[in-house]
Amino acid sequence: MARQIGFGIIGIGNMGSAHARMMQDIPNVKLVAACDIKESAFDRLPPESRKSVVCCTDIEKFWQVPELEAVLIAVPHYSHVDLAIAAMEHGKHIIVEKPISVHKKEAERLLAAAEKHPELVRSTMFNQRTLPAHRKLKSMIDNGDLGEINRVTWIITDWFRTQLYYDSGDWRATWAGEGGGVLLNQCPHQLDLMQWLFGLPEKVSAQVKIGKHHDIEVEDEVNAYLEYSGNCIANFITTTGEAPGSNRLEIAAQKGKVILENGELLFIRNEVETGEQIRNSTSGFAKPETWECRINLPVESRQQHAIIVENVADAIISGKELIAPLAEGIRGLELGNAMLLSGLKKRTVTLPIDSDEYAQMLGELVKNSRFIKKESKEYVAENMNSTY
Ligand SMILES: NC(=O)c1ccc[n+]([C@@H]2O[C@H](COP(=O)([O-])OP(=O)(O)OC[C@H]3O[C@@H](n4cnc5c(N)ncnc54)[C@H](O)[C@@H]3O)[C@@H](O)[C@H]2O)c1
Numbered sequence: 001m002a003r004q005i006g007f008g009i010i011g012i013g014n015m016g017s018a019h020a021r022m023m024q025d026i027p028n029v030k031l032v033a034a035c036d037i038k039e040s041a042f043d044r045l046p047p048e049s050r051k052s053v054v055c056c057t058d059i060e061k062f063w064q065v066p067e068l069e070a071v072l073i074a075v076p077h078y079s080h081v082d083l084a085i086a087a088m089e090h091g092k093h094i095i096v097e098k099p100i101s102v103h104k105k106e107a108e109r110l111l112a113a114a115e116k117h118p119e120l121v122r123s124t125m126f127n128q129r130t131l132p133a134h135r136k137l138k139s140m141i142d143n144g145d146l147g148e149i150n151r152v153t154w155i156i157t158d159w160f161r162t163q164l165y166y167d168s169g170d171w172r173a174t175w176a177g178e179g180g181g182v183l184l185n186q187c188p189h190q191l192d193l194m195q196w197l198f199g200l201p202e203k204v205s206a207q208v209k210i211g212k213h214h215d216i217e218v219e220d221e222v223n224a225y226l227e228y229s230g231n232c233i234a235n236f237i238t239t240t241g242e243a244p245g246s247n248r249l250e251i252a253a254q255k256g257k258v259i260l261e262n263g264e265l266l267f268i269r270n271e272v273e274t275g276e277q278i279r280n281s282t283s284g285f286a287k288p289e290t291w292e293c294r295i296n297l298p299v300e301s302r303q304q305h306a307i308i309v310e311n312v313a314d315a316i317i318s319g320k321e322l323i324a325p326l327a328e329g330i331r332g333l334e335l336g337n338a339m340l341l342s343g344l345k346k347r348t349v350t351l352p353i354d355s356d357e358y359a360q361m362l363g364e365l366v367k368n369s370r371f372i373k374k375e376s377k378e379y380v381a382e383n384m385n386s387t388y
Contacts, residue, residue, distance in 0.1 A: 005313040006067035008033035008092075010059075010083055011075035015097060017044035019072055022306045024049065028313040035062040059083075063090040070121070070316065072309065073097055076171045077179050081106045084326075085113045093121040093316055095309065098188040100124050100329035102179030103362055104337050105355035107330040114326055121315045126324035127304035128189040129196065132297040133265050137258065140267070141197055147254035147273055152198055152226075152234035158245030159186035159238065166216050173216035176369035179362065181210075181218030182240050183336040192324075192332035194226075194236065200331060201226035201234065203350055208343025213241025217370055224339045236339070256290065265295040 007023060009016045012034050023031045024046060033054045034045060042055040056062040063086075070093035073083050081101045087094045101107040114122045128134060140146060159182060171177025178184055183191070206224035213220050221239040228234070239245075249260040256269040270277070270288035277288045302310075307323070314320035334351065337358050342349045344361065366372065 002028060003317050004028055004030040005316050006030055006032040006069045007072060008035065008062060008065060008068045009072045009074060010035045011073065012036045012041040012044050013074065016074035019074060019305060020045050020049060022303055023309060026306050026310050028317060029309055032067040033062055033065040035059055069093060070312065076177060077102045077184060081110045084110055088113060088117045088120055093312065095123045095125055095312055096326060097125045099184055099333050100326060101333065102184060103358050104330065104334050104353060105359040107333050108355060111327055111330060121312055122326035123308065123312045123322050124324050124326050124329040125305065125308055126189065126192045127308050128193060129323055130304045130307040132300050133260055133263055134193060136265055136295060136297055137260060138197055145255065146251065146258060149198065149232050149251055149253045151252040153250045154190060154194065154236050155246045155248045156187065156190050156238045157242040158247045159240045160243050160245055161240040163214055166214055171371060173218050174369050174371035175217060175362065175365040176371035178218065180340060181216060181220050182238050183219060183222060183339055186240060187238050187336065188332055191335045195331040195335055198234065199228065200335060200351055201228045203227040203348050204338040204342050205348040206339040206343040208340060213239065219340065222339055222343065265297060267293040267295060269293060
């Protein structure tokens with residue numbers, strides 16, 4: 001039988017239990033252990049794995065499970081860094097759920113620790129990198145098919161959430177429990193894709209609305225303006241309070257316009273580059289002639305998260321290149337932190353942001369957080385990092 005990597009999951013909540021189900025169908029992976037601070041969480045494991053998986057509420061027992069080689073960390077955000085570092089110290093390969101941490105300074109701490117373990121595979125769960133449309137767009141940009149990119153607009157307003165969703169966990173949508181709102185929970189995928197596709201901007205100015213649509217203390221609407229080196233600007237618009245909402249990425253480039261919406265990729269190509277038409281046209285109004293290319297995307301039957309886990313197992317077994325290396329997780333995080341810093345301080349910020357300044361701002365917000373005021377102080381003490 002082909003080699004199987006023994007995986008453990010820390011945090012058997014909504015996502016961890018989904019990961020446990022998904023792992024059943026990955027040939028080179030075997031779920032061997034699960035860890036959660038609540039015993040009742042293990043009821044969410046698939047019945048078949050419940051028999052064979054070692055379930056631990058004590059993390060020290062979890063590390064000792066003999067077949068455990070790799071760990072998927074799917075707990076609330078503030079615990080990602082400490083658990084990931086502990087996993088590496090116990091010689092385990094890691095996949096850290098998004099975002100890799102709540103703020104840049106903590107991500108720096110994690111990446112410094114990870115650098116000491118080049119023998120381990122270290123990944124993050126940027127499952128949306130596996131989507132055929134995103135992969136195709138990345139290759140089109142990298143191949144120069146679009147020419148110089150001048151404007152990017154991402155309207156990602158279909159992350160609709162109700163008050164019941166926010167009330168479903170006391171850590172949710174609080175500065176102390178989650179570290180932010182739509183930028184920290186829903187948008188890490190798009191923030192990662194923004195930097196993966198277009199790089200990081202030089203400047204960020206953002207309008208951030210706190211609890212505009214919900215009774216929450218963190219942001220549920222963001223309107224950001226990004227300035228890149230060269231000739232490119234971007235708008236990033238997101239909310240959890242709009243229905244039906246949109247997920248539309250539009251790219252205006254010299255060689256035409258690309259629209260990614262509803263999983264479909266449309267490229268309206270200019271016969272001559274826009275700049276050339278502006279300079280050389282003998283008409284005052286004529287746009288370049290265009291032709292429309294609806295891009296055929298490969299059908300991907302595998303589940304996004306399963307592709308990431310399988311990729312990590314392949315990296316452990318045969319050194320396969322990672323789809324989502326941990327070290328890249330800091331980039332989208334920094335972009336989201338920059339939006340919050342700009343929005344809350346009401347000024348344009350320059351990247352790289354000062355990670356100490358951000359940590360200090362967040363520390364002030366944490367002090368007044370509802371989560372700390374709730375009864376669950378023990379949980380906070382266990383899960384908060386003390387590095388503010
Ligand atoms: N990649 C994706 O598509 C995706 C989707 C949703 C959530 N997530 C991420 O997954 C993570 C978990 O989110 P969720 O919605 O499953 O949360 P959740 O609240 O449903 O589950 C978290 C679980 O972790 C447990 N837990 C908390 N602290 C722990 C600790 N120190 N040790 C062990 N167990 C602990 C809790 O008891 C709970 O069972 C977050 O980082 C979130 O951003 C990723």
